[in-house]
Amino acid sequence: MTVYGLIDCNSFYCSCQRAFEPRLKRLPVVVLSNNDGCAIARTKEAKALGIKMGEPCHLVREQRKLSGVQWYSSNYPLYADMSRRVYQVLLDHAPRVEPYSIDEMFLDLTGLPGDLSQRCDDMRAAVEQITKIPTCVGWGPTKAIAKLANYIAKDRPEMEGLCDLTNEQTRNRFYRNLPVSEVWGIGRRLAARLDDTGIRTIAQFVNAPPAHIRKIAAIIGVRLQAELRGESCLQLSEVAAQRHGLACTRSFGRPITTHSDMSEAVTGFAVRASEKLRAEKLDAAHVSVFIQTNRHKRDEGWYANQASLTCAPTSNTLALTAIAMRLLRTIWKDGFRYAKAGVMLNDLAPAGTQHTLFDIPSEQDTALMGTMDAVNQRFGRGALRPLSAGVERSWRPRQNMLSPRFTTNVHEIMEASSF
Amino acid sequence: MSTYAGDRTTGFASPAADSVEGPIDLSEVLDLRRPSRYPVRVRGATFAARGILDGDVLIADTAAQAKGGDLVVASASGTAILAELKANKGQWWLISGDNSHAPIRVDPAQDVEIWAAVTGVVREKP
Numbered sequence: 235m236t237v238y239g240l241i242d243c244n245s246f247y248c249s250c251q252r253a254f255e256p257r258l259k260r261l262p263v264v265v266l267s268n269n270d271g272c273a274i275a276r277t278k279e280a281k282a283l284g285i286k287m288g289e290p291c292h293l294v295r296e297q298r299k300l301s302g303v304q305w306y307s308s309n310y311p312l313y314a315d316m317s318r319r320v321y322q323v324l325l326d327h328a329p330r331v332e333p334y335s336i337d338e339m340f341l342d343l344t345g346l347p348g349d350l351s352q353r354c355d356d357m358r359a360a361v362e363q364i365t366k367i368p369t370c371v372g373w374g375p376t377k378a379i380a381k382l383a384n385y386i387a388k389d390r391p392e393m394e395g396l397c398d399l400t401n402e403q404t405r406n407r408f409y410r411n412l413p414v415s416e417v418w419g420i421g422r423r424l425a426a427r428l429d430d431t432g433i434r435t436i437a438q439f440v441n442a443p444p445a446h447i448r449k450i451a452a453i454i455g456v457r458l459q460a461e462l463r464g465e466s467c468l469q470l471s472e473v474a475a476q477r478h479g480l481a482c483t484r485s486f487g488r489p490i491t492t493h494s495d496m497s498e499a500v501t502g503f504a505v506r507a508s509e510k511l512r513a514e515k516l517d518a519a520h521v522s523v524f525i526q527t528n529r530h531k532r533d534e535g536w537y538a539n540q541a542s543l544t545c546a547p548t549s550n551t552l553a554l555t556a557i558a559m560r561l562l563r564t565i566w567k568d569g570f571r572y573a574k575a576g577v578m579l580n581d582l583a584p585a586g587t588q589h590t591l592f593d594i595p596s597e598q599d600t601a602l603m604g605t606m607d608a609v610n611q612r613f614g615r616g617a618l619r620p621l622s623a624g625v626e627r628s629w630r631p632r633q634n635m636l637s638p639r640f641t642t643n644v645h646e647i648m649e650a651s652s653f
Numbered sequence: 654m655s656t657y658a659g660d661r662t663t664g665f666a667s668p669a670a671d672s673v674e675g676p677i678d679l680s681e682v683l684d685l686r687r688p689s690r691y692p693v694r695v696r697g698a699t700f701a702a703r704g705i706l707d708g709d710v711l712i713a714d715t716a717a718q719a720k721g722g723d724l725v726v727a728s729a730s731g732t733a734i735l736a737e738l739k740a741n742k743g744q745w746w747l748i749s750g751d752n753s754h755a756p757i758r759v760d761p762a763q764d765v766e767i768w769a770a771v772t773g774v775v776r777e778k779p
Binding site: 256257259260318319320322323360363364365366640641644647648649650651652653 | 687688689691692693694695696697698699700705707710711715716726728729731732733734735736747748749750754764766768
């Protein structure tokens, strides 16, 4: 019988911060979104203080009861490297691992010898010893069941971080008592529509006539129903599918009011997006640019617009930047306080496979881009960039509470005092 | 990028063309890609007698099993320290390199824990 597992890192971003700062061990830790805006990861101590997911930091920070909270800007280079480490440890314990998100991995646990509970416990212990990150593991005959098992393992302390849903009787017991909204892929809106037809528990969902589910939740719903019954529909995918689009968007550290600042920002996004494109050896044939003011401050004036253009397939930074600048000019309006902008690249295809008659990229262009990437690889992102991407870049997102990049930059590694 | 590595000569064919091995990659030698390997900077020189000086970069391995006499990175009273591990009467102790501190007993309940075993040391500018 096929067995899928799902291992999930507890408060992943916070756990990464704790890994390298022992003083944080029992303190409430919160990691903030881009721009130091909202709480996006909380330790259980922080949750106990009533800090909610998505809570804006600046609104609650001054409260006396939160004076002991350790706030951190999100440090993505650190989290990416720790995610890699978790993945590599898992490969020593399961033959196939699917990195589903930065902090969750699906495992193929089919046919492994010995007691599966013991194995999963050993796996958790190894991940924690090696990466210092605590995890929970759930498993069952399908991915949807593994995901649910993981939720139960995490939600109920008495499970001690493990939950086995391979047994149908055990599953049905949980199904009767869990709301359908805990099922992977059933969001709030879908849950509300199911609720309207009297489907509240997972058991009710699983036992509903497929025709009824198809009407409410289309084929996805029917597939989930089968998965929850133990019929596997979703396979393990060890690598991400080729992208259809690629975006680089940011909220600004302060509102942008001038065209020149916005040009810098949008150039920067185009540069980064084309870098990502080349890293995946792709060309883009469609470019979009959007700009918008703060949705929550409509009294300051609200404006949002987007423009797109089809172009000859390319991954050339200078070509893509030029297009982005043209698009920006068509949507720019003076007199607004812009909070966010972005560049999106679409119609992606493997580099060099879809050249038109007229736009054959010169070898020099390819060499120039290769050199630019190599320089930036060696001297840090943005070391070599078009001057139009700006020098001062005062609109850059705020990251005032950034920890060192403990594992990716030799000048910022962990320190130990000689005892 | 065009890189000449001793192979693709323009005039006379390089007799070494099939034998290029490239420069030594220290991160490979030190096995830094292993998920359990972390570089850690030392502050202070209490372990000078064991050849570890202020500013050295330790290669700490969180999967390695430390035994008596080994150097370890440990956490004690909320900070990371470099200490020598010693077994005494069935317990593990963290020992100072120059006897400047009294030994501390390893006790996870008191948040005194071994973080990693030291498996190597790198000095950038001796």
